[in-house]
Protein backbone atom coordinates (compact mmCIF):
# COMPACT_ATOMS: atom_id res chain seq x y z
CA UNK A 1 0.00 0.00 0.00
CA UNK A 2 2.88 2.37 0.67
CA UNK A 3 4.87 1.33 -2.38
CA UNK A 4 3.97 4.60 -4.06
CA UNK A 5 5.20 6.80 -1.21
CA UNK A 6 8.50 8.55 -1.96
CA UNK A 7 10.21 8.29 1.42
CA UNK A 8 13.12 10.45 0.29
CA UNK A 9 10.58 13.15 -0.43
CA UNK A 10 8.95 12.63 2.99
CA UNK A 11 12.37 12.89 4.63
CA UNK A 12 13.24 16.02 2.65
CA UNK A 13 10.00 17.78 3.51
CA UNK A 14 10.23 16.80 7.16
CA UNK A 15 13.83 18.06 7.25
CA UNK A 16 12.92 21.35 5.58
CA UNK A 17 10.00 22.02 7.93
CA UNK A 18 11.83 20.89 11.06
CA UNK A 19 14.81 23.13 10.35
CA UNK A 20 12.49 26.06 9.63
CA UNK A 21 10.92 25.48 13.05
CA UNK A 22 14.24 25.45 14.89
CA UNK A 23 14.94 21.74 15.07
CA UNK A 24 18.48 20.54 14.56
CA UNK A 25 19.40 17.35 12.75
CA UNK A 26 21.47 14.63 14.33
CA UNK A 27 22.39 11.95 11.78
CA UNK A 28 22.36 8.50 13.38
CA UNK A 29 23.34 6.43 10.34
CA UNK A 30 24.94 8.00 7.30
CA UNK A 31 25.00 4.92 5.06
CA UNK A 32 23.34 6.31 1.91
CA UNK A 33 20.86 3.41 1.84
CA UNK A 34 20.19 3.49 5.58
CA UNK A 35 20.15 7.19 6.39
CA UNK A 36 18.38 7.90 9.66
CA UNK A 37 18.12 11.23 11.39
CA UNK A 38 16.99 12.38 14.82
CA UNK A 39 15.47 15.83 15.19
CA UNK A 40 15.96 17.82 18.39
CA UNK A 41 14.68 21.08 19.74
CA UNK A 42 15.56 21.74 23.35
CA UNK A 43 13.42 23.55 25.89
CA UNK A 44 12.96 23.71 29.64
CA UNK A 45 9.62 21.88 29.54
CA UNK A 46 8.81 18.17 29.54
CA UNK A 47 11.16 15.95 27.54
CA UNK A 48 9.15 14.09 24.94
CA UNK A 49 10.51 11.58 22.47
CA UNK A 50 8.54 10.36 19.44
CA UNK A 51 9.42 7.69 16.92
CA UNK A 52 7.86 6.09 13.86
CA UNK A 53 8.72 4.12 10.77
CA UNK A 54 10.45 1.26 12.56
CA UNK A 55 8.16 -1.16 10.71
CA UNK A 56 8.43 -0.41 7.00
CA UNK A 57 4.89 -1.55 6.16
CA UNK A 58 3.33 0.96 8.58
CA UNK A 59 3.38 4.27 6.67
CA UNK A 60 0.77 6.16 8.67
CA UNK A 61 3.15 6.90 11.57
CA UNK A 62 5.76 8.84 9.59
CA UNK A 63 3.04 10.57 7.60
CA UNK A 64 1.28 11.58 10.84
CA UNK A 65 4.49 13.11 12.24
CA UNK A 66 5.05 14.94 8.94
CA UNK A 67 1.51 16.34 9.07
CA UNK A 68 1.98 17.45 12.69
CA UNK A 69 5.18 19.21 11.62
CA UNK A 70 3.38 20.83 8.67
CA UNK A 71 0.75 22.13 11.08
CA UNK A 72 3.24 23.60 13.53
CA UNK A 73 2.10 21.26 16.29
CA UNK A 74 5.45 21.00 18.08
CA UNK A 75 5.08 23.74 20.63
CA UNK A 76 8.21 25.50 21.83
CA UNK A 77 7.77 24.90 25.58
CA UNK A 78 8.44 21.16 25.17
CA UNK A 79 11.83 19.51 24.73
CA UNK A 80 11.31 17.41 21.59
CA UNK A 81 13.28 14.54 20.18
CA UNK A 82 11.83 12.95 17.06
CA UNK A 83 12.97 9.95 14.99
CA UNK A 84 10.41 9.77 12.18
CA UNK A 85 11.92 7.18 9.81
CA UNK A 86 13.72 4.47 11.76
CA UNK A 87 13.69 1.73 9.12
CA UNK A 88 14.56 3.27 5.73
CA UNK A 89 15.17 0.00 3.89
CA UNK A 90 11.90 -1.48 5.18
CA UNK A 91 9.97 1.64 4.22
CA UNK A 92 11.53 1.57 0.74
CA UNK A 93 10.41 -2.02 0.20
CA UNK A 94 7.14 -1.85 2.18
CA UNK A 95 8.24 -4.62 4.53
CA UNK A 96 7.93 -4.83 8.30
CA UNK A 97 11.56 -5.93 8.58
CA UNK A 98 14.69 -4.21 7.29
CA UNK A 99 16.47 -5.32 4.11
CA UNK A 100 18.20 -8.08 6.09
CA UNK A 101 14.87 -9.50 7.25
CA UNK A 102 15.25 -8.29 10.83
CA UNK A 103 12.40 -6.90 12.90
CA UNK A 104 14.13 -3.83 14.31
CA UNK A 105 11.51 -3.51 17.01
CA UNK A 106 12.67 -6.79 18.55
CA UNK A 107 16.35 -5.81 18.50
CA UNK A 108 16.70 -3.45 21.45
CA UNK A 109 18.52 -5.88 23.75
CA UNK A 110 20.94 -7.61 21.37
CA UNK A 111 21.39 -4.82 18.76
CA UNK A 112 22.15 -7.09 15.83
CA UNK A 113 21.15 -4.55 13.17
CA UNK A 114 23.14 -1.49 12.11
CA UNK A 115 19.99 0.57 12.44
CA UNK A 116 19.39 -0.39 16.07
CA UNK A 117 23.07 -0.10 16.97
CA UNK A 118 23.07 3.45 15.68
CA UNK A 119 19.76 4.30 17.30
CA UNK A 120 20.77 2.95 20.71
CA UNK A 121 24.09 4.81 20.50
CA UNK A 122 22.11 8.00 19.90
CA UNK A 123 19.58 7.28 22.65
CA UNK A 124 22.40 6.67 25.14
CA UNK A 125 23.53 10.28 24.60
CA UNK A 126 20.10 11.73 25.30
CA UNK A 127 18.57 12.67 28.63
CA UNK A 128 15.92 10.20 29.76
CA UNK A 129 12.62 11.37 28.30
CA UNK A 130 9.61 12.00 30.51
CA UNK A 131 7.37 10.47 27.88
CA UNK A 132 7.81 8.28 24.82
CA UNK A 133 5.25 7.93 22.04
CA UNK A 134 5.72 5.47 19.19
CA UNK A 135 3.45 5.37 16.17
CA UNK A 136 2.57 1.99 14.70
CA UNK A 137 -0.04 0.14 12.70
CA UNK A 138 -1.49 -3.35 12.97
CA UNK A 139 -2.57 -5.29 9.88
CA UNK A 140 -4.69 -7.62 12.03
CA UNK A 141 -6.58 -4.91 13.88
CA UNK A 142 -10.10 -3.76 13.08
CA UNK A 143 -10.04 -0.88 15.53
CA UNK A 144 -7.52 1.40 17.20
CA UNK A 145 -5.58 0.31 20.26
CA UNK A 146 -2.53 1.27 22.24
CA UNK A 147 -0.04 -0.03 24.76
CA UNK A 148 0.71 2.02 27.84
CA UNK A 149 3.76 1.36 30.01
CA UNK A 150 3.41 3.44 33.14
CA UNK A 151 5.99 3.33 35.91
CA UNK A 152 4.51 6.38 37.60
CA UNK A 153 1.09 7.58 38.64
CA UNK A 154 -1.86 5.70 37.17
CA UNK A 155 -4.03 8.19 35.27
CA UNK A 156 -6.73 6.21 33.49
CA UNK A 157 -8.54 9.33 32.32
CA UNK A 158 -5.92 9.92 29.63
CA UNK A 159 -6.62 6.49 28.13
CA UNK A 160 -10.31 7.34 27.94
CA UNK A 161 -9.74 10.73 26.29
CA UNK A 162 -7.24 9.18 23.88
CA UNK A 163 -9.74 6.60 22.64
CA UNK A 164 -12.42 9.30 22.42
CA UNK A 165 -10.04 11.45 20.36
CA UNK A 166 -9.56 8.73 17.73
CA UNK A 167 -13.21 7.62 17.73
CA UNK A 168 -14.12 9.83 14.72
CA UNK A 169 -11.95 7.48 12.65
CA UNK A 170 -11.78 4.20 14.55
CA UNK A 171 -13.58 2.50 17.40
CA UNK A 172 -11.41 0.81 20.00
CA UNK A 173 -10.23 -2.64 18.96
CA UNK A 174 -12.89 -4.99 20.32
CA UNK A 175 -12.35 -8.01 22.49
CA UNK A 176 -10.77 -8.93 25.81
CA UNK A 177 -7.45 -9.85 24.21
CA UNK A 178 -5.30 -7.99 21.66
CA UNK A 179 -2.09 -9.30 20.17
CA UNK A 180 -1.84 -11.91 22.92
CA UNK A 181 -2.42 -9.40 25.72
CA UNK A 182 -5.39 -9.08 28.02
CA UNK A 183 -6.74 -5.56 27.76
CA UNK A 184 -7.35 -3.32 30.75
CA UNK A 185 -10.28 -1.85 28.88
CA UNK A 186 -11.19 -2.23 25.17
CA UNK A 187 -8.37 -0.83 23.08
CA UNK A 188 -6.01 -0.33 26.03
CA UNK A 189 -3.17 -2.72 26.87
CA UNK A 190 -1.61 -1.77 30.19
CA UNK A 191 1.75 -3.41 29.72
CA UNK A 192 4.41 -4.13 32.34
CA UNK A 193 7.88 -2.69 31.80
CA UNK A 194 9.11 -6.14 30.81
CA UNK A 195 9.44 -7.70 27.36
CA UNK A 196 7.05 -10.40 26.13
CA UNK A 197 10.05 -12.33 24.78
CA UNK A 198 13.19 -12.15 26.97
CA UNK A 199 15.65 -11.31 24.17
CA UNK A 200 13.19 -9.59 21.85
CA UNK A 201 13.06 -6.13 23.35
CA UNK A 202 11.02 -3.58 21.44
CA UNK A 203 11.96 0.08 21.56
CA UNK A 204 9.36 0.78 24.27
CA UNK A 205 10.97 -1.72 26.64
CA UNK A 206 14.40 -0.19 25.99
CA UNK A 207 12.99 3.23 26.89
CA UNK A 208 11.36 1.84 30.04
CA UNK A 209 14.67 0.28 31.08
CA UNK A 210 16.38 3.64 30.43
CA UNK A 211 14.08 5.00 33.09
CA UNK A 212 11.43 6.63 30.90
CA UNK A 213 8.44 6.53 33.25
CA UNK A 214 5.65 6.42 30.68
CA UNK A 215 5.15 5.40 27.10
CA UNK A 216 2.35 4.99 24.61
CA UNK A 217 2.63 2.70 21.59
CA UNK A 218 -0.19 3.66 19.24
CA UNK A 219 -1.63 1.13 16.78
CA UNK A 220 -3.94 2.17 13.96
CA UNK A 221 -5.59 -0.59 11.89
CA UNK A 222 -3.85 -1.09 8.52
CA UNK A 223 -7.13 -2.01 6.85
CA UNK A 224 -8.41 1.57 7.21
CA UNK A 225 -7.74 4.34 4.72
CA UNK A 226 -4.23 5.75 4.98
CA UNK A 227 -5.48 9.29 5.56
CA UNK A 228 -7.76 8.05 8.36
CA UNK A 229 -4.96 6.08 9.99
CA UNK A 230 -2.68 9.12 9.87
CA UNK A 231 -5.45 11.38 11.21
CA UNK A 232 -6.17 8.99 14.08
CA UNK A 233 -2.49 8.83 15.04
CA UNK A 234 -2.24 12.62 14.92
CA UNK A 235 -5.31 12.93 17.14
CA UNK A 236 -3.86 10.46 19.61
CA UNK A 237 -0.55 12.34 19.81
CA UNK A 238 -2.33 15.66 20.25
CA UNK A 239 -4.48 14.19 23.01
CA UNK A 240 -1.54 12.69 24.91
CA UNK A 241 0.48 15.92 24.74
CA UNK A 242 -2.53 17.95 25.86
CA UNK A 243 -3.00 15.57 28.76
CA UNK A 244 0.47 15.58 30.26
Ligand SMILES: [Zn+2]
Nearest residue numbers: 055058136137
Ligand atom coordinates in the same frame (compact mmCIF):
# COMPACT_ATOMS: atom_id res chain seq x y z
ZN1 LIG B 1 4.65 -1.74 14.18
